[in-house]
Amino acid sequence: MTEMNNxxxxxxxxxxxxxxxxxxLCGITTTxxxxxxxxxxxxxxxxxxxxxxxxxxLEEHQRGDIIVDGIKxxxxxxxxxxxxxxIGMVFQQFNLFPHLTVLSNITLAPIWVRKWAKAKAxxxxxxxxxxxxxPEQALKYPGQLSGGQQQRVAIARALAMQPKxxxxxxxxxxxxxxxxxxxxxxxxxxxRSGITMIVVTHEMGFAREVADRIIFFDFGKIVEQNTPDLxxxxxxxDRTKLFLSQIL
Amino acid sequence: MEATTETxxxxxxxFGPVDWLRKSLFSTWFxxxxxxxxxxxxxxxxxxxxxxxxxxxxxxPVTNSLKLFAVGQYPLDQMWRLGVIISMICFLxxxxxxxxxxxxxxxxxxxxxxxxxxxxxxxxMDLTLRLWFLVNPALMALGYLTGRSPAVKxxxxxxxxxxxxxxxxxxxxxxxxxxxxxxxxxxxxGGLTLTFLLALVGIVASFPIGVLLALGRxxxxxxxxxxxxxxxxxxxxxxxxxxxFMASIILPLFLPDNLRIDRVLRxxxxxxxxxxxxxxxxxxxxxxxxPRGQEEAAKAVGLNGFQTMALIVMPQALRAVIxxxxxQFIALFMDTTLAVIVGLVELLAIGKTVLQSRxxxxxxxxxxxxxxxxVFWVFTYSMSYASRQLEVALGVGER
Numbered sequence: 001m002t003e004m005n006n007x008x009x010x011x012x013x014x015x016x017x018x019x020x021x022x023x024x025l026c027g028i029t030t031t032x033x034x035x036x037x038x039x040x041x042x043x044x045x046x047x048x049x050x051x052x053x054x055x056x057x058l059e060e061h062q063r064g065d066i067i068v069d070g071i072k073x074x075x076x077x078x079x080x081x082x083x084x085x086x087i088g089m090v091f092q093q094f095n096l097f098p099h100l101t102v103l104s105n106i107t108l109a110p111i112w113v114r115k116w117a118k119a120k121a122x123x124x125x126x127x128x129x130x131x132x133x134x135p136e137q138a139l140k141y142p143g144q145l146s147g148g149q150q151q152r153v154a155i156a157r158a159l160a161m162q163p164k165x166x167x168x169x170x171x172x173x174x175x176x177x178x179x180x181x182x183x184x185x186x187x188x189x190x191x192r193s194g195i196t197m198i199v200v201t202h203e204m205g206f207a208r209e210v211a212d213r214i215i216f217f218d219f220g221k222i223v224e225q226n227t228p229d230l231x232x233x234x235x236x237x238d239r240t241k242l243f244l245s246q247i248l
Numbered sequence: 249m250e251a252t253t254e255t256x257x258x259x260x261x262x263f264g265p266v267d268w269l270r271k272s273l274f275s276t277w278f279x280x281x282x283x284x285x286x287x288x289x290x291x292x293x294x295x296x297x298x299x300x301x302x303x304x305x306x307x308x309p310v311t312n313s314l315k316l317f318a319v320g321q322y323p324l325d326q327m328w329r330l331g332v333i334i335s336m337i338c339f340l341x342x343x344x345x346x347x348x349x350x351x352x353x354x355x356x357x358x359x360x361x362x363x364x365x366x367x368x369x370x371x372x373m374d375l376t377l378r379l380w381f382l383v384n385p386a387l388m389a390l391g392y393l394t395g396r397s398p399a400v401k402x403x404x405x406x407x408x409x410x411x412x413x414x415x416x417x418x419x420x421x422x423x424x425x426x427x428x429x430x431x432x433x434x435x436x437x438g439g440l441t442l443t444f445l446l447a448l449v450g451i452v453a454s455f456p457i458g459v460l461l462a463l464g465r466x467x468x469x470x471x472x473x474x475x476x477x478x479x480x481x482x483x484x485x486x487x488x489x490x491x492x493f494m495a496s497i498i499l500p501l502f503l504p505d506n507l508r509i510d511r512v513l514r515x516x517x518x519x520x521x522x523x524x525x526x527x528x529x530x531x532x533x534x535x536x537x538x539p540r541g542q543e544e545a546a547k548a549v550g551l552n553g554f555q556t557m558a559l560i561v562m563p564q565a566l567r568a569v570i571x572x573x574x575x576q577f578i579a580l581f582m583d584t585t586l587a588v589i590v591g592l593v594e595l596l597a598i599g600k601t602v603l604q605s606r607x608x609x610x611x612x613x614x615x616x617x618x619x620x621x622x623v624f625w626v627f628t629y630s631m632s633y634a635s636r637q638l639e640v641a642l643g644v645g646e647r
Contacts, residue, residue, distance in 0.1 A: 056548055058544050058547065058548065081550065081552060084547065084548060084549075084550045085550040087548070088548070088549075089545075089548040091541060091544070091545060091548075093539075093541050095539075095541035095542060095544065095545035096545070097542065097545070097546075097560055097564075098564065099563050099564050099567065099642075108549065108551075108559065109549035109550050109551060112551060112555055112559065113549070113550040113551060113555075154545075157549060158548070158549065160549075161549060161550055
């Protein structure tokens with residue numbers, strides 16, 4: 001057993017997850033260091049989304065341990081709440097709240113969870129909207145924005161809680177090609193800011209540019225993990241070679 | 249294709265009334281024929297109806313029994329209480345008009361006009377009553393002016409409405425042994441007032457119960473879920489008449505002798521529980537229409553289960569089912585007429601009483617029931633109008 005190292009913000013040991021009889025995760029063991037940017041790739045159905053959803057307990061794992069920032073994930077509601085406040089998540093389908101303005105989408109959690117005053121939350125939200133490049137959309141509703149703008153709002157919403165970890169679940173897969181770049185630009189800036197990031201994506205350009213490590217999943221297992229250079233130039237497993245030959 | 253730039257930029261031109269007529273009524277010879285046929289039919293029906301209403305019809309049972317239709321047997325010397333209630337509502341209406349505008353303005357204006365018309369009605373009426381009718385629009389104006397003060401906040405006005413609801417019930421029933429507000433037994437309540445009261449209590453109470461039942465039915469706790477399903481399916485499987493009958497006749501048999509629940513209250517309870525079961529199913533429909541991603545996103549930003557439901561899921565679910573909910577409110581409003589079977593004299597029952605009060609009125613049922621239908625229509629139409637406005641107001645930014 002590896003000892004808990006203070007530089008490791010996420011530790012997963014032998015994580016298993018089943019959906020009915022289907023086993024989605026078969027013994028994932030990995031650690032993610034503070035400030036590390038990890039890209040997870042692999043064919044669809046390989047368990048990569050399920051894996052990052054177990055990290056903030058949107059999915060419950062049934063065997064093994066997940067320790068996030070020193071807190072072990074159990075059914076204890078207080079632990080789950082504490083961990084979710086440390087983790088921001090960006091979804092493939094944005095999942096913005098359609099009945100709230102862009103600004104309210106971002107300030108909702110700081111006001112209700114962190115108990116910030118509205119003025120303070122508004123100010124912080126406007127700063128985040130500047131950062132993702134759409135401050136002028138603050139008072140519009142999500143339905144009035146393009147997909148790329150919505151995803152940038154979703155990133156700002158996740159950042160509003162000042163998380164230590166950001167999870168991205170295929171953030172560009174639902175976007176038109178010309179909008180992918182505006183979202184990736186924001187993510188690249190974020191990756192360089194030093195926050196811990198786990199990104200499930202097929203954008204290999206992004207992976208090559210900013211990832212510290214790439215993890216390749218297949219059939220609920222980690223097949224191979226390496227730095228981008230080694231991963232792309234000299235993959236060890238045949239399955240990885242086949243996958244890379246198909247998407248590059 | 250040189251002309252494209254010119255033809256493309258042109259926006260669609262405005263249609264004048266003549267264009268509109270030609271396009272929608274006289275586009276083909278067949279449509280023209282239909283137009284004339286419809287006009288002729290309309291003329292025949294309207295002429296018949298209006299001739300009957302203004303010459304043949306005898307409105308005496310209606311015009312001579314307006315007090316009965318309005319409040320039933322409520323004692324004449326206590327009528328001022330109803331006056332106070334209506335004045336209170338007028339004032340609040342004025343404040344709300346200034347504060348919220350839009351649909352409230354429409355309703356406030358309609359109410360002011362109605363009161364003005366009543367003041368000038370050509371029937372036998374006290375001068376003080378006429379004056380009181382005229383004072384109310386003035387009170388509304390006063391409320392409007394009050395609403396201009398920056399100190400008046402939306403929350404306070406909502407609280408005011410809630411308090412006015414409580415005040416209405418207290419004023420109507422009074423206190424035992426009080427000199428100023430002697431008790432008025434509920435068997436004296438009646439007419440439109442009772443209809444309103446039954447509907448209002450039903451609407452106000454069934455909504456939160458319905459929300460709780462809908463949530464309970466989706467609960468992961470098996471006991472809570474089973475209880476909710478049992479209640480909903482049991483109530484929905486029984487006609488309202490049966491429930492009213494049970495609430496007012498069978499229920500007292502099971503209660504101890506010293507615990508006697510008022511019969512109006514019994515009818516209200518029955519109607520509320522009946523409405524709540526249907527409300528729960530409407531709301532459950534709305535809850536199911538909200539994608540899972542909404543709940544996940546709310547949890548991911550750290551909201552707890554209650555906040556997720558109250559801030560994210562429920563507002564969207566309710567908005568999705570406004571038409572169904574209002575439809576049910578309207579049904580509830582009309583279902584109040586069934587209270588007659590447990591001996592309550594609401595608007596429809598008053599009609600029957602009036603018809604039987606004098607032998608020469610016995611055959612004037614067309615007039616009386618038409619009047620009652622018109623009263624019901626005015627209020628149900630208002631409700632569906634308000635619901636449409638609400639949908640427009642809440643639909644902002646949704647695609």
